[in-house]
Amino acid sequence: MTMAETRLGIELGPARTVAVVLDAAGRVLERAVARNLRSALETLPDHTAQLTVVDAGELATEALELGNVARTAVVRIGAPLTLAVPPLTGWPGVLRSAVCAGTAVVAGGVEYDGAAAPLDEDAIARFLEQTRPESVAVTGLFAPFAPDQELAAAEVARRTLGRAIPISLSHEIGTLGLLERENATVLNAALTGVFDDLADELRSHGASPHPYLARGDGTLVALIPALSLPVAAVGSGTATALAGAFRLTGIDDAVVALAERNLLVGALRNGLAREARGPVKIAGVSTALRLASVRAVSDPADLGAVVARFVAGRLRPVLVAVGGASHGLPREVEGVAEVIHPPSGALARAIGAAFMPVGGEAERACVDREDLRHDARRGAHADAYERAVHHGADPNRVEVVDVEETPLTALSAGMVRIRVRVAGPP
Amino acid sequence: MLSGSVRLTRLDVPRLDALARGCALLASGGGGDPSVALASAVHAVEAHGPVEVVTLNDLPHDALVLPCGQVGSMALAAERIWSGDEGRALVDVIERRCGTRVAVLAPFEVGGANGLLPVTWAARLGLPLADADGMGRTFPRLFQQTMHLAGVPASPVAVTDGRGNTVLIEADDDRAAERLVRAALAGMGGIGAVALYSMTASQARRAAIGGSLSRAYSLGRGPPEGLELLIEGRVIDIERRDDARAATVRRGARQLRLELCGEYLLALEDGAIVAAVPDIICVLAAESGDPVSADALRYGAEVTVATLPAPAVWRSGPGLELVGPLAFGYDHG
Numbered sequence: 202m203t204m205a206e207t208r209l210g211i212e213l214g215p216a217r218t219v220a221v222v223l224d225a226a227g228r229v230l231e232r233a234v235a236r237n238l239r240s241a242l243e244t245l246p247d248h249t250a251q252l253t254v255v256d257a258g259e260l261a262t263e264a265l266e267l268g269n270v271a272r273t274a275v276v277r278i279g280a281p282l283t284l285a286v287p288p289l290t291g292w293p294g295v296l297r298s299a300v301c302a303g304t305a306v307v308a309g310g311v312e313y314d315g316a317a318a319p320l321d322e323d324a325i326a327r328f329l330e331q332t333r334p335e336s337v338a339v340t341g342l343f344a345p346f347a348p349d350q351e352l353a354a355a356e357v358a359r360r361t362l363g364r365a366i367p368i369s370l371s372h373e374i375g376t377l378g379l380l381e382r383e384n385a386t387v388l389n390a391a392l393t394g395v396f397d398d399l400a401d402e403l404r405s406h407g408a409s410p411h412p413y414l415a416r417g418d419g420t421l422v423a424l425i426p427a428l429s430l431p432v433a434a435v436g437s438g439t440a441t442a443l444a445g446a447f448r449l450t451g452i453d454d455a456v457v458a459l460a461e462r463n464l465l466v467g468a469l470r471n472g473l474a475r476e477a478r479g480p481v482k483i484a485g486v487s488t489a490l491r492l493a494s495v496r497a498v499s500d501p502a503d504l505g506a507v508v509a510r511f512v513a514g515r516l517r518p519v520l521v522a523v524g525g526a527s528h529g530l531p532r533e534v535e536g537v538a539e540v541i542h543p544p545s546g547a548l549a550r551a552i553g554a555a556f557m558p559v560g561g562e563a564e565r566a567c568v569d570r571e572d573l574r575h576d577a578r579r580g581a582h583a584d585a586y587e588r589a590v591h592h593g594a595d596p597n598r599v600e601v602v603d604v605e606e607t608p609l610t611a612l613s614a615g616m617v618r619i620r621v622r623v624a625g626p627p
Numbered sequence: 628m629l630s631g632s633v634r635l636t637r638l639d640v641p642r643l644d645a646l647a648r649g650c651a652l653l654a655s656g657g658g659g660d661p662s663v664a665l666a667s668a669v670h671a672v673e674a675h676g677p678v679e680v681v682t683l684n685d686l687p688h689d690a691l692v693l694p695c696g697q698v699g700s701m702a703l704a705a706e707r708i709w710s711g712d713e714g715r716a717l718v719d720v721i722e723r724r725c726g727t728r729v730a731v732l733a734p735f736e737v738g739g740a741n742g743l744l745p746v747t748w749a750a751r752l753g754l755p756l757a758d759a760d761g762m763g764r765t766f767p768r769l770f771q772q773t774m775h776l777a778g779v780p781a782s783p784v785a786v787t788d789g790r791g792n793t794v795l796i797e798a799d800d801d802r803a804a805e806r807l808v809r810a811a812l813a814g815m816g817g818i819g820a821v822a823l824y825s826m827t828a829s830q831a832r833r834a835a836i837g838g839s840l841s842r843a844y845s846l847g848r849g850p851p852e853g854l855e856l857l858i859e860g861r862v863i864d865i866e867r868r869d870d871a872r873a874a875t876v877r878r879g880a881r882q883l884r885l886e887l888c889g890e891y892l893l894a895l896e897d898g899a900i901v902a903a904v905p906d907i908i909c910v911l912a913a914e915s916g917d918p919v920s921a922d923a924l925r926y927g928a929e930v931t932v933a934t935l936p937a938p939a940v941w942r943s944g945p946g947l948e949l950v951g952p953l954a955f956g957y958d959h960g
Contacts, residue, residue, distance in 0.1 A: 279708075281710040282708060282789050343706060378705040470927070478925070511914070
């Protein structure tokens, strides 16, 4: 096994840091379990690997829990539309006070068919002048279809607050569904800088020149683009645990128990994490991020009951136990065919992270006619491909994972929304 | 009314959650996700105070009742959130046209988001809501309303896009009104706020379905009563052809086939119809008990399928002709 084919997988927190060096087949060559990243890397005899992947979502979760966030100006483009539900509606009060430097809903916005209302750039400039935030979140009506006004607002923000001001734009973060996309965009802006220390440490310890971070959707992103999309790392711990459980057992429809400080249950379907349907809450905020569907188990004695509810109706699934505290899980669980404790199960997150693909996705809307659908599919595919490469995928090995076509019904000229997901190795 | 039902007299913030859940149950899988309409209603009631709910019998004979709601692509509704002032625009147009003050708003469709949307507008206008609607559930067409059966014309119809643009439609008949509304929507963002079938309280007493909001609230405030269970099982197949879909739910040797197109329309077992539109077919997520909309039903989902009876008016000959299985292209009804 040559050095060039090794991978370094790292999982951060909550209680410990794990670093493993793996060969191309996923065999563990070296391992270190330590209090923090520095000592974990120092413990490894040789941590030079071609590819380094860090599962660091815990840093983002912790920052939101502690309110250790950037004060963010929340700009929404679309008035008078959207005023019926103001920005940050339904946010927990404590998080809202920590995050919010002010909110403004300004005139502008686009329609589904591209018709645009003029953007009130002066209102944005005045608002940012007054609030002087550390970060800016911009959400434009229908921006996933037509991002121009968000880009114009970003230019106003840079003019007003300086070129260095961090800006999060909703079309880079989410899909249609204004409130959930806006919430994720604001969280993203608030998490600005959350990986800066990690980036410094990785640089100074020279793990590998181009590290990747794991995302909550089960894909990877290179560190540099990851720094501007921190919210995508939330939930990475569950995604890597599920990927690791599959990697370690090859069972593609198992239920997975992740035992760390808390006990969580998730499930695999065709070897991928079963995703949550509908909005998912992050730090009490409703977002549309694509995350694994999980259930918390408050008392380990209830594990069987939670698994039964979680997979309701499925006959006696296999349960794979992973995570730092998985040795404490029982060998037999009511209603479960078999409990598997894979060797290296305690390292599942680091192992899972090291082998996840790099992803990209994009969407378009068009009139529901075969030739236009064809063009829209190609356009969305090209955008998704470009994003995957920007995220660090090998440009020659990106493949389509999923194409989803949703009719926008009840319009006289039927419209359809097309969403393409692609993925490839780093 | 069913046992356990209560009369709703006032909509404050705690009651809105129960109303939203009931509206989702009555939607028969259609009508759009009520969550944005709920957030908007909560915001309006917090800012302007609770909304009074009155029965049609409480109103003077000549009081003008204005049924209203949204129409268009529900897929756009989660993005294109309303300003909240659409109610004002609709009332202005209708009052100018009719020369009478609007006394009370009502949902034209109690199922889904439309059961809640008039709450926002009523709160902001300081108007009461009538405990009534024109469907008792959700239907895809604007003329599929009891007012149409009773001969109350849909026109004048007011449509607004929430950006200050309004259209007044004077249609010769209700089907033409529907066509003209849809045509207007294409130039108004694909989804519009609409007011139609304006009528006096005495007309409404014979033409509208009374007690709709109370029914929704009663269904939503606890474990729903009056549901007839069809099956608890897992979605093992989804077929799609054009706009329509069919889902198969299996438990052991039993299989229930659901025909859906925007709403759940038919439930069949061994080729025999066990529930059919206009009766309401509810699909609930097994784990949470939350209603699952027809658009969100996915392969592998664990669900409970149950039915609720339609309002009696839809079981008449003319009622079934307007909203029965045949009206949706199913000839085995």
